[in-house]
Amino acid sequence: MERLRQDVVVWIGREIIPHEPAVRAWLKRNAPSSIEAEDILQEAYCRLSDLQSVEQIANPRAYFFSVARNLLLNAIRHARVIRISSITDLELATLDDGQPSPERVVAGRRELERVRDLLASLPERCRRIIEMRKVEGLSQREIAERLNVTENVVENNVSRGLRFLSKAVSEDPIAPSRAPGKDHDRTKNSKNRP
Amino acid sequence: MTERRTARTVHKEAAQWAARADRGDLTSAETQALDAWLAADPRHRGAYARAAAIWSTLDRAKALAAPVHLKVARSRRGWGLAAGAAALAAVAAAALVSVQVFPRSSAAYETVVGEVKHVALADGSSADINTNSALSISMTPRARAVALERGEAWFKVAKNPSRPFIVSAGDIRVRAVGTAFAVRRMSGGAEVHITEGVVEIWSTAAPGVRTRAPAGGRLYVPASGEGPRSLAGRGGVDEGLAWRQGRLALEGMSVAEAAVEFNRYNKRRIVVADPALGRKGLVGWFRTNQPEHFAEVVGQTFGAPVTTDATTIRLGAPPHER
Numbered sequence: 001m002e003r004l005r006q007d008v009v010v011w012i013g014r015e016i017i018p019h020e021p022a023v024r025a026w027l028k029r030n031a032p033s034s035i036e037a038e039d040i041l042q043e044a045y046c047r048l049s050d051l052q053s054v055e056q057i058a059n060p061r062a063y064f065f066s067v068a069r070n071l072l073l074n075a076i077r078h079a080r081v082i083r084i085s086s087i088t089d090l091e092l093a094t095l096d097d098g099q100p101s102p103e104r105v106v107a108g109r110r111e112l113e114r115v116r117d118l119l120a121s122l123p124e125r126c127r128r129i130i131e132m133r134k135v136e137g138l139s140q141r142e143i144a145e146r147l148n149v150t151e152n153v154v155e156n157n158v159s160r161g162l163r164f165l166s167k168a169v170s171e172d173p174i175a176p177s178r179a180p181g182k183d184h185d186r187t188k189n190s191k192n193r194p
Numbered sequence: 195m196t197e198r199r200t201a202r203t204v205h206k207e208a209a210q211w212a213a214r215a216d217r218g219d220l221t222s223a224e225t226q227a228l229d230a231w232l233a234a235d236p237r238h239r240g241a242y243a244r245a246a247a248i249w250s251t252l253d254r255a256k257a258l259a260a261p262v263h264l265k266v267a268r269s270r271r272g273w274g275l276a277a278g279a280a281a282l283a284a285v286a287a288a289a290l291v292s293v294q295v296f297p298r299s300s301a302a303y304e305t306v307v308g309e310v311k312h313v314a315l316a317d318g319s320s321a322d323i324n325t326n327s328a329l330s331i332s333m334t335p336r337a338r339a340v341a342l343e344r345g346e347a348w349f350k351v352a353k354n355p356s357r358p359f360i361v362s363a364g365d366i367r368v369r370a371v372g373t374a375f376a377v378r379r380m381s382g383g384a385e386v387h388i389t390e391g392v393v394e395i396w397s398t399a400a401p402g403v404r405t406r407a408p409a410g411g412r413l414y415v416p417a418s419g420e421g422p423r424s425l426a427g428r429g430g431v432d433e434g435l436a437w438r439q440g441r442l443a444l445e446g447m448s449v450a451e452a453a454v455e456f457n458r459y460n461k462r463r464i465v466v467a468d469p470a471l472g473r474k475g476l477v478g479w480f481r482t483n484q485p486e487h488f489a490e491v492v493g494q495t496f497g498a499p500v501t502t503d504a505t506t507i508r509l510g511a512p513p514h515e516r
Contacts, residue, residue: 003232004243012247038201042237042244049243056461058308059483115254133216134252140217151217159213165248166205 008051015060016048017169018114022061023068024170035075044068121168126161129154201241207231208241212249302330305345308459308483310437318352319359322438324378325459325482346378348389348435365417369394373409376435383416385425387434395422442480449474449492449509456485461505464489468510471498 020041027037044067057063119127132143140158144151211228214220220228232239303323305311311323316333323329327345331338335357340349342363351359351370361368363379366386373391377384386395388411396404400419407413412434413422428434429445436443442459444452450472453464459482466472474496480488489507493500498510 003228004246006250009243009246010250012243013249013251017244017247017251036201039237042201042204042240045240045244045247046236047240049239058306058459058461062483115251119252119255130252131255134255155213155217158216159210162209162212162245162249163206165252166209166245169248 004049005052008049008054011054011060012045012048015054015057016045016064019061019064020170023064026065027068027072030069031072032076035072040068040071040075043071047071118165118168122161122164126157126164129157130161133158199235201237204235204237204241205245208238208245211242212245215246216249300330300332302328304328307461310440317354317357317359320350322348324348324437342377342379342384344379346376346385346437348374348376348387348438350374351391365398366415367396367398380414382418383414385434386413386415386422387411387431389431389435436479437482440482442482444476444478444480447476448472449476449496452476452488453509456480456482456488459483460485462486462507463505464507464509466509467512468498471496471510 023044024037024041027040031037031040044064047067048064051057054060119130122130129143129147132138132146133140138146140151140154144154147154211231214224215228232242301316303311303313303321305323305325305327307326309325312320313323314320315331315338317338319338321329321340324346327347328343329345329347330341330343332341333339338351338354338357338359340347340359340361342361347361349359349361349370351373359370361370361377363377363384366377366379366384368375368377368384368386370391370393373393374389375391375393376387376389378386383397386393386407388407388409390409392406392408394404394406395413395415397415397417397419399417403419403421405413405415405422407422410431412425412428412431414425415422425434428447429443433443433445437459442452442455444455447455450466450469453466453472456464462485464485471492476492476495478491480491485507486502489500489502489509492498492509496510501508
């Protein structure tokens, strides 16, 4: 995907997407009914993807919030149907969710767990194909040959898998819902181990 | 475009384009179509970048391949097997620990500007490491030694009288048995904030002069070996440790001192151009990552001009410009 800077894409995946549910919730609380939170989010991703470098961004979560807020303010000004007072309220609204917390780093360590859960949430066929692509490192063409299907079938499954994942990360990627029982107990025990 | 399309449609198209691009052999017609689609609406570009980012996250899945093969993990029974393996590993780890009661270990941690990191230490203690800090930890059967190379950290120490926990910050030593305290390394000494229990503090310049400081104390300890000075005028321990919640409490600080504090957490520097403004006093709680907000409050409170560019926030006009 040469149209995007690969380092920025990786950074968005690691540092931005985990905070998407929080930013979406903030947008929904603050956006007037005429403005779609989802549109603002997509524009925010556009701004982020245009960044030339990301090393200087010490707090990606706060940065994501401020980009979203600025876009929302612009959209409100553009719409010209909102009373001035509501703009002032928004400008004064503190971005309480923008704080860095020690948990943020802990969440980063759980990234692998998150990827595992994301994969586990996929429908069977999509998961098989995405595993072959990402775990075994096969190309779409090689997967098509291996499974004896057309490349279009593989591509459609990648696309379908991406749509599932897109929905999954928009819900709650940091604390993925866990299956009750053993899996949960194991996580609890591992904390107490020295 | 004749009508505005829904976000859902845009996401769907972005997923299709990302999947197509992942094939790696776009025809020139496809390349043109993709470029046209991307150019049609910033939301297209955003959704495409997001899809590419999600796709890139899955590269981490390679790390999953080694220990538990994903082919196994596909079924619920597979997860059961993985859990069984983890349980076995836990039993093995427990056996190891019971033989070696105090395992030797060492570790080093570092934070970048603006980062606060929580780490669990091998002995059951934990540390919250503040912005732009570095420390190394060495655990032996007789002692737990932490060297604070730079910056600040708060320690919650697991009680163990036979194994003292000693933090060194330059020449300053802070010793605890079971307590919680923070140490901030400074150029001529260290600041110590005690949240629980009692600590013993000394400087290697005068190892015989030891001060026992109880919970609630905020002290500055000079490396020279003179006794510690109380920082009571700076508010309580809660104010001193507000950084653990990403906040900064400006209790009794001047504008210039507050600027120094903000500059610890942010790459964008606050410069106090007007010395008279720098001496003004200020009280309030701020977020460590929002120097702009602090500048705005200073500007409004003291009627000072604030100019901001990509790297600097300048407070007040220099005297010769007024």
